[in-house]
Amino acid sequence: MSYDRQYHRGGGGNRRRQHRDDYDDRRREPYESPADKLKNAIIKFGEVDALEELPLIEKQIREFTPRVVSNLSEAFRIAVTEQPFKIPYYAALLRQLHNSTEDASNDDGSxxxxxxxxxxxxxxxxxxxxxxWRETRLCIHFFAHLTVAKLISTESMLTLLESFTAVLEEFGVSQGRAKKAAVCAAEGLMIGGPVLKPSSKERVQEIITAIRTYNDNNANPKWLAQPVFKTNPDGGFGNAYDLLDSVLLSLSAFNDSDFLATKSSFCQPYATYPELDSSLFTPFDLPSVLVAPEIIELDSLSAESGEDSHVKKEEWPEYFLHIFENDITPDLESPEGYVVRMGIRDIVDIFEVNRKEAARLLLEYPKWTKPGTFKPKPGAAPEATEGIGWQLESTIIENILGGYLTLPETSHKPIYYISLITELCKLAPSTVGPAVGKSIRRLYSMLGEGLDVEVARRFAEWFAIHMSNFGFQWVWKEWIPDLSLDIQHPKRAFMRRAVEFEIRLAYHDRILKTLPPEMQAPETQTIGEQAPGPNFEYDDPAKPHHDAAQSVLNLLRGRADAKDVIAQLETLKATLESSDDAVVNTDGLVRSIAIQSLLHIGSRSFSHLLNAIERYLPLLRHVAGGSTEAKADILTACAAFWKHNRHMVAIVFDKLMQYQIVDPTDVVGWTFINRAGIRELSESTGPLSLSAFEWDLLKAALDKANGRVMIARRKVTTLRKEDDDARAKAKASGGADGNAMEVDAEVKPDEASAVDNPALTTALKAFASLTREQKSVLSRTLDGFVSCLAPSPSDPNPNPLSRVVISEEGWNDRAAWEKDQWNAWETWGWYRQFCRAFAPYLRNYSTTLFTVSFAKFEGSTDPAAELLKKTWNVATGQE
Known part of the structure; x- marks a missing residue:
C-alpha cells in the first residue's frame, strides 16, 4: 500500500489542520525588536574573536537609531554580571565609545x-x-578595568573600595558579609592597582591592612572549616587554602610587584589605545556609596524561651582543596593562580542553571586568558606555548571538586557539581577523563592522612555516581594492596561505602563483576556475599517463634483490620507469658514480631512499604505505645530486618518519623546506644563510636526536627499577618465618623480585639512543642558525642582511645592504629561536622546546652574535654 493511498481518507482536512497549527506556532514566536537584536548582539559579542569583533559592534551601536541609552547599559550590565570572562573586552568597547571625535555629543557634551x-x-x-554580592563584585571588576583605561578617576575608585573595607569594621559583622566585602575590595585593587597605587600608596596600603586585620582576628572558624585536618588544633592541615588567606597573599604579591603582575594576570585589550583628549574628556567620578546593612528580623523572639526565632544560615570560611602540584594546576596563593581559579569559579557559579553551557564555557576558558596560561593544544601558535602552561582539564576538575567538597555544605546542590563533571567528560572524554581519574587517585591518597570524614563521604558518593554514568569502569586492582590495612582504615571504609553506593545505583551482581577476585572475598568485607535484601528473623520454620510470627503475618497478608492484628498480638503475648519456655522480654519479642511481619509484607517495593505503613498506622501507634523502650524496640526490629540493606534502614526510620510513630529524639538515642547489630563489624565490642551510616541517621533526625520548627514558624508568621490584617481591616471598616461602615459585616472591630484567633493559638502551641523537641534532639545528640569522646571515669564504657588519637604522638603513630583508634578518629570528625552543619540551631540554645553537657568538665584538664569545648565554642561563636 502506497503512502498516499494509506493516508488519503481525510488527508485534506488533516493537512489544513496541520498548516493552521504551523501558522499558530509561528504566530506565537516572540517578536524581537531592533533594539532587542542590538542588545543581544552586545551580549554575544566576542564569541568568535573579541578583538576582531570590537570595531564591528562599536559601529553597530553608533549607527543604531533611535538611540536608547538604558537599553545599551542594560546589555552591558547583563554581559558583565553573567559573562565575567568578557569584562576586559567590554571595558575596551566602552573606552572606544568614549571617543567623542567619532560620536555626536549630547547637548551637555557627554x-x-x-x-x-x-x-x-x-x-x-x-x-x-x-x-x-556576586553582581556587585563583578561590576567592581568592570569599574577597575575602566579605571586602568582612565575612564574613571582613581580618587573615586579608591573611595568605592574603601566603602567595602568599612564593612569589616562594623560591629558584629557576619563572616559571610565580611568575606564578600573583603573580596570585592581586594579584587578591585588587584585589577586597578597599576593606576591606584601611583595615585595614593597610603590608601592602597590601608585597604590591604584593613583586610589583613579582619582576617587575623578570625582564625578560629578557619580551624573548624578545614577539609584536611588533624584532630589536634595545632596540627598541620595539608593542601587546603582559605579564600581570604589566598586573597591576601595574592594581593600582597601584586602590591610587592607594584602591580606589574596585573599585566600578566589580566587581559587588558584597551592598553594600546591612544590617550583621550584631555580637553574634551574628564574621567567619570563614581558617586559615593554606602554598603547596605544586613537584613535583620526585628520580630524574631528568643528561642531559649521556646518562642519564635529566625535561624539564619551560618556562613563559614571557604576552603578549597589543592589536589595537584603547582605546575599542573594554579596555586591559589599566587597572583596568576588566584585570577585563573576565580575566573573558573565564576563560570561554575553563574551557569548552575545550564550545566551543558557551563561545561562548554569551561573548556573554552583559555581564549579569555593571557596566552600561555594553559598548555596549548597541538598545532597552536608559537606565542601560545610561552608562559606558565597549566593543565586546563585538571584545573577545571580541581575547581569543581573544590566547590563540591566545601565544608560544612556546598554553595549549590551537590548533584550540580557531579553532573557538571559528567558533562565535561562527554564533551572531551579523551582529555577530561584522565583528569578525573587523576583526581580520584589524589583524593584517595589523602584518606587516612587527615581528610575530613564528611569530605570522604562526599568523595565516595561522587565516585559511585560518576562510575554509574560510565559503566562502573574503574581500575580497582590498584587498591588491592590496601586490603592489608585495618578494616576501619579510611581507605577500606571508602571502598565499602563506594561499593554500597554503586549497588544502590545498579544491582549487586553487576557491581560484583567489576571488582577483582581479591575484593570479592568475604573476609575483605568490601562487598556482601549476597544482594541487599530483607532478613526476616522468623522466616525459618526451624527457628523459635516461627509459628507465632506466621499467625501475625497471615493476618497482615489478608489485609485484616488493625484491631484484629492488635488482638492477635495480645493473645500471642499472653501465650508467651504462660508458656513453660517463658521469654524474658515478652513485650520486646511481640514488638519485634509485629514490626518485622509488617516490614516483610512491605519489602517487595517502596510503594508496598508505604501502603503497609499507612494501612496499619493504628497498629504501629499501638506497638509504640508512647514508651521510649517500645520505640527503641521498633527501631531495633527495623534495623535487624534490613541489616543487609542499610539504605532501607534510613528510609524506614525516616517514614516512622514522618508518621510520628517515633520521634527524632528516639532515633538519636537509639543511634548512640541501641545500634548494635547493624554495623559492618557488629562483632566489635570496643568503645562507642560513629560511622558514616550512623551519622546519616543522626542527620536525618536532626533535619526532621529542625525542618518541623521552620515549617511551624512560617505558619505562625502567616497566621499572625492574616490576623493583623483582619484586625486592621475591621478597625478601618468602623469608619472615622463612628458609623458602621464594615466591608465585611461579620467582622466586628471589638470582637476582633477581644477574641483570640483559635488557629493562631493552636499554631503557637504546636510551635512551642516542636521547639522543645528540637532542643531535646540537639541536646541528646551533644550528650551522645560527649559520652563517646570524653566519658567520665565512672562511665561503664570509657573510651580512652578518643584521647589518644587527638594527641600529636597518637597522630604520628597512626600507621599502627587498629579498628578502635580509627573509629574514635572518625567519631571526632562527625562531632566536628555536627557543630559545623547545625551551628545556626546550636547558637539558639548555646548557653543551656553547654551548661548541661559540659558541666561535668568544669576545671578539668582532660584533652578530650578541652577539644570538645573548643570545637563547640568556635561553632557557636564563643571564640
Missing part, C-alpha cells in the same frame, strides 16, 4: 560611552542595595 556608564552605575547601585 559622549555615548559616558552616558552608558552613568546609566550602568544606576544598575550597580541597585545590586548594592539588594546585597547582590
Amino acid at each position: 559622549s555615548l560611552g559616558k552616558q552608558i556608564l552613568e546609566d550602568f552605575w544606576k544598575g550597580f547601585q541597585g545590586y548594592l542595595d539588594q546585597l547582590a
Whole structure:
C-alpha cells in the first residue's frame, strides 16, 4: 500500500489542520525588536574573536537609531554580571565609545560611552542595595578595568573600595558579609592597582591592612572549616587554602610587584589605545556609596524561651582543596593562580542553571586568558606555548571538586557539581577523563592522612555516581594492596561505602563483576556475599517463634483490620507469658514480631512499604505505645530486618518519623546506644563510636526536627499577618465618623480585639512543642558525642582511645592504629561536622546546652574535654 493511498481518507482536512497549527506556532514566536537584536548582539559579542569583533559592534551601536541609552547599559550590565570572562573586552568597547571625535555629543557634551556608564552605575547601585554580592563584585571588576583605561578617576575608585573595607569594621559583622566585602575590595585593587597605587600608596596600603586585620582576628572558624585536618588544633592541615588567606597573599604579591603582575594576570585589550583628549574628556567620578546593612528580623523572639526565632544560615570560611602540584594546576596563593581559579569559579557559579553551557564555557576558558596560561593544544601558535602552561582539564576538575567538597555544605546542590563533571567528560572524554581519574587517585591518597570524614563521604558518593554514568569502569586492582590495612582504615571504609553506593545505583551482581577476585572475598568485607535484601528473623520454620510470627503475618497478608492484628498480638503475648519456655522480654519479642511481619509484607517495593505503613498506622501507634523502650524496640526490629540493606534502614526510620510513630529524639538515642547489630563489624565490642551510616541517621533526625520548627514558624508568621490584617481591616471598616461602615459585616472591630484567633493559638502551641523537641534532639545528640569522646571515669564504657588519637604522638603513630583508634578518629570528625552543619540551631540554645553537657568538665584538664569545648565554642561563636 502506497503512502498516499494509506493516508488519503481525510488527508485534506488533516493537512489544513496541520498548516493552521504551523501558522499558530509561528504566530506565537516572540517578536524581537531592533533594539532587542542590538542588545543581544552586545551580549554575544566576542564569541568568535573579541578583538576582531570590537570595531564591528562599536559601529553597530553608533549607527543604531533611535538611540536608547538604558537599553545599551542594560546589555552591558547583563554581559558583565553573567559573562565575567568578557569584562576586559567590554571595558575596551566602552573606552572606544568614549571617543567623542567619532560620536555626536549630547547637548551637555557627554559622549555615548559616558552616558552608558552613568546609566550602568544606576544598575550597580541597585545590586548594592539588594546585597547582590556576586553582581556587585563583578561590576567592581568592570569599574577597575575602566579605571586602568582612565575612564574613571582613581580618587573615586579608591573611595568605592574603601566603602567595602568599612564593612569589616562594623560591629558584629557576619563572616559571610565580611568575606564578600573583603573580596570585592581586594579584587578591585588587584585589577586597578597599576593606576591606584601611583595615585595614593597610603590608601592602597590601608585597604590591604584593613583586610589583613579582619582576617587575623578570625582564625578560629578557619580551624573548624578545614577539609584536611588533624584532630589536634595545632596540627598541620595539608593542601587546603582559605579564600581570604589566598586573597591576601595574592594581593600582597601584586602590591610587592607594584602591580606589574596585573599585566600578566589580566587581559587588558584597551592598553594600546591612544590617550583621550584631555580637553574634551574628564574621567567619570563614581558617586559615593554606602554598603547596605544586613537584613535583620526585628520580630524574631528568643528561642531559649521556646518562642519564635529566625535561624539564619551560618556562613563559614571557604576552603578549597589543592589536589595537584603547582605546575599542573594554579596555586591559589599566587597572583596568576588566584585570577585563573576565580575566573573558573565564576563560570561554575553563574551557569548552575545550564550545566551543558557551563561545561562548554569551561573548556573554552583559555581564549579569555593571557596566552600561555594553559598548555596549548597541538598545532597552536608559537606565542601560545610561552608562559606558565597549566593543565586546563585538571584545573577545571580541581575547581569543581573544590566547590563540591566545601565544608560544612556546598554553595549549590551537590548533584550540580557531579553532573557538571559528567558533562565535561562527554564533551572531551579523551582529555577530561584522565583528569578525573587523576583526581580520584589524589583524593584517595589523602584518606587516612587527615581528610575530613564528611569530605570522604562526599568523595565516595561522587565516585559511585560518576562510575554509574560510565559503566562502573574503574581500575580497582590498584587498591588491592590496601586490603592489608585495618578494616576501619579510611581507605577500606571508602571502598565499602563506594561499593554500597554503586549497588544502590545498579544491582549487586553487576557491581560484583567489576571488582577483582581479591575484593570479592568475604573476609575483605568490601562487598556482601549476597544482594541487599530483607532478613526476616522468623522466616525459618526451624527457628523459635516461627509459628507465632506466621499467625501475625497471615493476618497482615489478608489485609485484616488493625484491631484484629492488635488482638492477635495480645493473645500471642499472653501465650508467651504462660508458656513453660517463658521469654524474658515478652513485650520486646511481640514488638519485634509485629514490626518485622509488617516490614516483610512491605519489602517487595517502596510503594508496598508505604501502603503497609499507612494501612496499619493504628497498629504501629499501638506497638509504640508512647514508651521510649517500645520505640527503641521498633527501631531495633527495623534495623535487624534490613541489616543487609542499610539504605532501607534510613528510609524506614525516616517514614516512622514522618508518621510520628517515633520521634527524632528516639532515633538519636537509639543511634548512640541501641545500634548494635547493624554495623559492618557488629562483632566489635570496643568503645562507642560513629560511622558514616550512623551519622546519616543522626542527620536525618536532626533535619526532621529542625525542618518541623521552620515549617511551624512560617505558619505562625502567616497566621499572625492574616490576623493583623483582619484586625486592621475591621478597625478601618468602623469608619472615622463612628458609623458602621464594615466591608465585611461579620467582622466586628471589638470582637476582633477581644477574641483570640483559635488557629493562631493552636499554631503557637504546636510551635512551642516542636521547639522543645528540637532542643531535646540537639541536646541528646551533644550528650551522645560527649559520652563517646570524653566519658567520665565512672562511665561503664570509657573510651580512652578518643584521647589518644587527638594527641600529636597518637597522630604520628597512626600507621599502627587498629579498628578502635580509627573509629574514635572518625567519631571526632562527625562531632566536628555536627557543630559545623547545625551551628545556626546550636547558637539558639548555646548557653543551656553547654551548661548541661559540659558541666561535668568544669576545671578539668582532660584533652578530650578541652577539644570538645573548643570545637563547640568556635561553632557557636564563643571564640
